[in-house]
Amino acid sequence: MSHSPAPTPEGAPSDGASAGRPEVAVLGTGVLGAPIARNLSRSGFPVRAWNRTASKAEALAADGVRAAATPADAVRGARVVLTVLNDGPRVLETMRAAAPGLAPGTVWAQVSTVGEEVADLAAFADEAGLVFVDSPVQGTREPAENGQLVVLAAGPAEARETLRPLFDAIGKRTLWVADDAAGAAQGAASRLKLVLNTWVLALTTGVGETLALAKGLGVDPAHVLDVVTGGPMDNAYFQGKSAAIIDGDYTTSFAVDNAAKDARLVLAAAERAGVRMDGTEAARRRLERAAAQGHGEEDMAAGYFASFD
Numbered sequence: 001m002s003h004s005p006a007p008t009p010e011g012a013p014s015d016g017a018s019a020g021r022p023e024v025a026v027l028g029t030g031v032l033g034a035p036i037a038r039n040l041s042r043s044g045f046p047v048r049a050w051n052r053t054a055s056k057a058e059a060l061a062a063d064g065v066r067a068a069a070t071p072a073d074a075v076r077g078a079r080v081v082l083t084v085l086n087d088g089p090r091v092l093e094t095m096r097a098a099a100p101g102l103a104p105g106t107v108w109a110q111v112s113t114v115g116e117e118v119a120d121l122a123a124f125a126d127e128a129g130l131v132f133v134d135s136p137v138q139g140t141r142e143p144a145e146n147g148q149l150v151v152l153a154a155g156p157a158e159a160r161e162t163l164r165p166l167f168d169a170i171g172k173r174t175l176w177v178a179d180d181a182a183g184a185a186q187g188a189a190s191r192l193k194l195v196l197n198t199w200v201l202a203l204t205t206g207v208g209e210t211l212a213l214a215k216g217l218g219v220d221p222a223h224v225l226d227v228v229t230g231g232p233m234d235n236a237y238f239q240g241k242s243a244a245i246i247d248g249d250y251t252t253s254f255a256v257d258n259a260a261k262d263a264r265l266v267l268a269a270a271e272r273a274g275v276r277m278d279g280t281e282a283a284r285r286r287l288e289r290a291a292a293q294g295h296g297e298e299d300m301a302a303g304y305f306a307s308f309d
Contacts, residue, residue, distance in 0.1 A: 021045045022079035024166065027071055027094050028112070029056045031252060032137070033084035035144040036111070036170050038063040043169035050074035050094075076101035080166060081108045081130075087261055088117025095124055104129030107159045109166070111137055113258075115194055115265030116272070118187035126185075131159045134184040136193040137171065140253035147171065152196075154178035154188035194269050197262045200237075201283040204259070204300050207241040208286070212307030221246050241301045250298035259300040260287035 021044045026037040029051040041047045041064040050068045051057040057067040068074035075081050075098045083091045091112050095102075108130045110121055118134050125132035133155030143149050149171040153163070157179045167174040178188040214221045225242055228234050244250060263284035270277045286306035295302040 021165070022162065023048070023077055025049070025068075025074040025078035025081045025098075026065075026084060027051075027074060027081065027098065028084035028086075029060060030084070030086075031141050031254070032111070032139075032144045032149075033082075034060060035141070036082065036084055036149075037065045039144075039147045039170050040166060041065050043165070045166065045169070048074045048078065071095070071098035072101035074098065074101070075106070079107060080162065081106055082111050082166075083108070084111045086258065087112065088114035088120060092117075092120055092124060095121070095128075099128060102128055102130065105131060107131045107133065107162050109133045109135045109153075109155075109159075109163055111135055113193055113197065113262055113265065114190055115262075116187060116190070116269050117265075118190040119185065122185035122187075131156060132181070132184050133159050133163060134187055134189040135163075135167070136190055138193070138196055139171075142253060143172075144170070150175065152177060152189040152192050154183035154186075156181040156184070191269070194262075194266050198266050198277070198280055201259065201263055201266070202279055203235075203237045204241055204303060205279070205283045205286060207238055208245065208301065208304035209307060211242060211245050212304055216307075244299060244301040245304050250295070250302045252297065252299045254300050255297050256287050256291050256300050256302050257296040259303070260284060260291060260296075263287060 023046045024040055026033055026047060026049045029037055029049050034056065037047050037049045037060055047065045048068045049057040049060055049065050050071050054067065061067065071094050083094065085091045085094060091110060091114060108125055113136050114121065122132050133153060135151055135153040137149040137151050139149040147170055151167045151171040151174040153174055153176045177192055178184065210224065211221050214224055228238060263280055266280050267277055267284060286303050289306040290303045293305055295305055
């Protein structure tokens with residue numbers, strides 16, 4: 001079921017810093033949510049943000065983002081709501097808490113990686129009369145900070161023009177994989193995100209195990225990089241994760257805990273589809289082992305430590 005976007009409530013701001021910029025609520029201001037909120041504000045959108053740890057939302061005040069005490073306060077009067085939270089259950093919990101402030105016809109773009117749990121979110125949107133867009137993003141901290149995410153979107157055409165300037169503010173491009181409400185409800189974009197995350201997990205595991213074996217065999221990792229760099233096996237991801245491991249800098253772009261969660265989402269979807277995912281299962285075990293060693297909040301490159309007892 002689809003609905004027309006809600007008119008701006010009486011007395012609520014409708015323009016913000018520049019004409020035609022709808023008021024936006026960002027629920028979740030972590031590694032991705034904070035730069036998303038900042039980039040929207042810098043692009044002229046009036047932004048209110050909420051985060052479970054209030055100080056993370058309050059820290060965005062210097063960028064013109066107003067912190068809200070509750071999800072309902074954040075979404076009240078907003079024409080667009082973006083959820084940038086850890087997983088499907090947290091997204092649903094937060095949107096239920098926001099329900100008293102939500103107006104029918106509000107456009108809800110869910111940016112989180114939720115896998116097939118997207119069906120529960122679409123069902124809530126239908127109950128609440130929201131225009132639901134399944135729009136996870138590809139990219140981590142640095143692309144988010146630079147407005148260079150890739151937005152994967154599925155949702156009704158009536159929301160596309162509303163969201164175009166927002167997606168342009170946070171990403172370098174938007175790929176619409178479905179232009180209808182059914183595509184969003186069925187999770188067309190979230191399914192694509194699971195496939196892409198499978199490749200990310202494979203790359204990260206490969207880099208970690210390669211450099212772990214180099215350490216174990218006494219091979220200079222600089223020699224590994226020298227051979228790979230500029231050749232057919234080279235890519236930016238290899239360079240970035242290799243540098244993190246060699247320098248011992250695990251500043252979080254995407255955490256081990258979140259990567260393990262994504263691996264579980266991939267495996268659950270694959271099992272339902274009858275697809276064996278031996279590599280992803282191994283990646284899940286490595287990430288969970290690294291988390292148990294105390295690396296859960298570090299960058300997923302820290303899965304490297306899972307190679308050592």
